[in-house]
Amino acid sequence: MKKTFLCACLAIAAALAGCAGTDVGGLGANDSELEAPPVGIEDGGTQYLYSEITEEYFEAEIGHKVYFAVDQSAITEEIAFTLDRQAGWLLENPNYDALVEGHTDEQGTREYNLALGARRANSVRDYLIDKGIAGNRIRIVTYGKERPESLCSDEACWSANRRAVTVLTERIVI
Amino acid sequence: MTIRATIAIAASFAIFTVNSIALAQGDNPPLRIEITEGVIEPVPIATAPFVAETVDAAAVADEITSIIVDDLVGSGLFRNIPPAAHIAKVTNFDSPVQYSDWKAINAEALITGSVEVLPDQGISVKFRLFDVFIENPIGDGMKFTGSRGNLRRLAHKVADVVYSRMIGEEGYFDSRVAFVSESGPKGNRVKRLAIMDYDGANVQYLTSGRSIVLAPRFSPDGQRLIYTSYESGVPRVYIMDIATQQRRELIETVDMSFAPRFSPDGRKAVLSLARGSNTDIFEFDITTGNSRQFTFANSIETAPSYSPDGRSIVFESDRSGSQQIYVQPLNGRADRISFGQGRYGTPVWSPRGDYIAFTKQIGDRFHIGVMRTDGSEERLLSESFLDEGPTWSPNGRVLMFFRETRGEFGAPFLVSVDVTGRNLKRVPTPEFASDPAWSPLLK
Structure with a gap:
């Protein structure tokens, strides 16, 4: 399913989501928060904010991955910035659920990494729930070190693998 | 000293039958390898290529011999003296062992055996283990019988018995x-x-x-x-x-x-x-x-x-x-x-x-x-x-x-x-x- 739409309420949500720490659950946006929209296009001199309801958009523009420090599952400011945007998008698109995958780097034993991946996925889930997403919309899975994204055996790759990935699933309404 | 009939112990398992073969057992303590924490020199052993008792058993006998040797050498506790260095050739499983021939090549233990392909295509393996220096068998000879598909397991069972008799602990090869x-x-x-x-x-x-x-x-x-x-x-x-x-x-x-x-x-x-x-x-x-x-x-x-x-x-x-x-x-x-x-x-x-x-x-x-x-x-x-x-x-x-x-x-x-x-x-x-x-x- 690919839809694009332009809509004022989405613009507000996107703007809110762009501001770390803002409660995206509240819609009391003011003008100042629209000054630095996270996304936008120039169209004949008029700025539109937009949000696509596609998984591609979610991945590319909202950001579906967050990265953790070694052995950590804490939500840092950087992680919160992305998760706020994810929460905003999910609030606007209630027909989508999320599966949060927790991953680790290869430096660690298999069982511990499964548990650590579960911790990371759960941290993300808890944060999104805190931002107003219903708990039954967010499932988690740990992959531990089973599915590295970057394949070298150096910190450059390891830091890219210590991640939680929010995967969208569209709810089929019968 | 005990002399027993061919079937002294008949332990029946799902896949194998095991028979103890009558042999004289001396009074001297058996050859035992003491495993200490330090580096040990693998014990030199000779494994006489197992005798094929039936014409169609030659290839099977060779295979079983080599699996037994691989098991024992693979444990790191034994060194195999290659057949090319053997002075004596064992052509009959029941012939007396000429200990001097095995002492001459510095084997501390000798394994002999024979393999028979049974009418039902099953395989029967007999073996004996000898302490070359005190010139005595170590334990009774044994016979394992199993299906052809379990050939490797038969060999592992022989190796496990050899291992346990020489180390004093259970083996691990049939696993x-x-x-x-x-x-x-x-x-x-x-x-x-x-x-x-x-x-x-x-x-x-x-x-x-x-x-x-x-x-x-x-x-x-x-x-x-x-x-x-x-x-x-x-x-x-x-x-x-x-x-x-x-x-x-x-x-x-x-x-x-x-x-x-x-x-x-x-x-x-x-x-x-x-x-x-x-x-x-x-x-x-x-x-x-x-x-x-x-x-x-x-x-x-x-x-x-x-x-x-x-x-x-x-x-x-x-x-x-x-x-x-x-x-x-x-x-x-x-x-x-x-x-x-x-x-x-x-x-x-x-x-x-x-x-x-x-x-x-x-x-x-x-x-x-x-x-x-x-x-x-x-x-x-x-x-x-x-x-x-x-x-x-x-x-x-x-x-x-x-x-x-x-x-x-x-x-x-x-x-x-x-x-x-x-x-x-x-x-x-x-x-x-x-x-x-x-x-x-x-x-």
Whole structure:
């Protein structure tokens, strides 16, 4: 399913989501928060904010991955910035659920990494729930070190693998 | 001195018959290898090529001889004197042994044997073991009979008897290893449950590779595996009957479960359940599904392993802030036993009960090590970029683990090492391999 739409309420949500720490659950946006929209296009001199309801958009523009420090599952400011945007998008698109995958780097034993991946996925889930997403919309899975994204055996790759990935699933309404 | 009829002991097993062959037993103490912590010189032995008693047994006799030699030499405790150096040729299994011929080539022990292909195409193997220096047999001769498909097992059984008579401990050659066979690129590995003989022969795949599978462990009777699979989409614990490959989910739960192991009586299993951000250890009754929570800390508790008496569990936890090993009686308090530098994980209790094997990470290097059950006498047996997941041979003498190499094309393979740290070597597998689990001795 690919839809694009332009809509004022989405613009507000996107703007809110762009501001770390803002409660995206509240819609009391003011003008100042629209000054630095996270996304936008120039169209004949008029700025539109937009949000696509596609998984591609979610991945590319909202950001579906967050990265953790070694052995950590804490939500840092950087992680919160992305998760706020994810929460905003999910609030606007209630027909989508999320599966949060927790991953680790290869430096660690298999069982511990499964548990650590579960911790990371759960941290993300808890944060999104805190931002107003219903708990039954967010499932988690740990992959531990089973599915590295970057394949070298150096910190450059390891830091890219210590991640939680929010995967969208569209709810089929019968 | 005892002289017995041909069938002195007839132990009947599912697959094999074992007969003791009458032989004179001397009064001198048998040749025994004392295994100490230090470097030992492998004992030189001679294995006379087994005599083919029927015309069609020649190739089988050669194969059995070479499997026996591979087992014994592979243990690191024996050195084989090649047949080319033998002075005597054994052409008749019942001819008297000319000890002087074997002394002359410095063999300390001699194995002779014969192989017969039976009318039903079954195979019968007879062997005798001799102490060359005191010029006496070590134990009675024995005869093993089995089907052709179990040829390798017949040879392993002979090697196990030789090993146990010379070492004074049970052997481990007639055993199997379950593992995860891996193929494909590092970022999207195909993982299949597989099983093979301890030496890498007879590989058989038990799952298709559609779902990630992890860390199989044997039931105490060697008939079932308990393992983790992603076939539901998340990691959950399954039990598979090896012979039929029928499998079922162990527990009805929405939680993620992993790191399972059977209890020594085979009736229960311990595993980790991830609930929220917390991973704790639970014990499940395999038949009823009833569970009991074993750890309650708000931290990661995983990789549990029972003591051989079933009364305690060793596991890893990061409750202290880093991964460490704890021993906890089933109804008692946990005691931390690892205190060295670095992190400790994947503890496994030795079948003898004397040691706990573990994976240790110091900086960016990984080791397999052993320690006493109170944490004393820690000893590291290996080191590499990634060594992980030890499993014990049935006699508690050898450890197998997997080693993963660095980088984009890095991949795991199986390695075995003696508990003393000697004889580290690769275990052959057709594909990449990880998560080995050694079976009990086969029956």
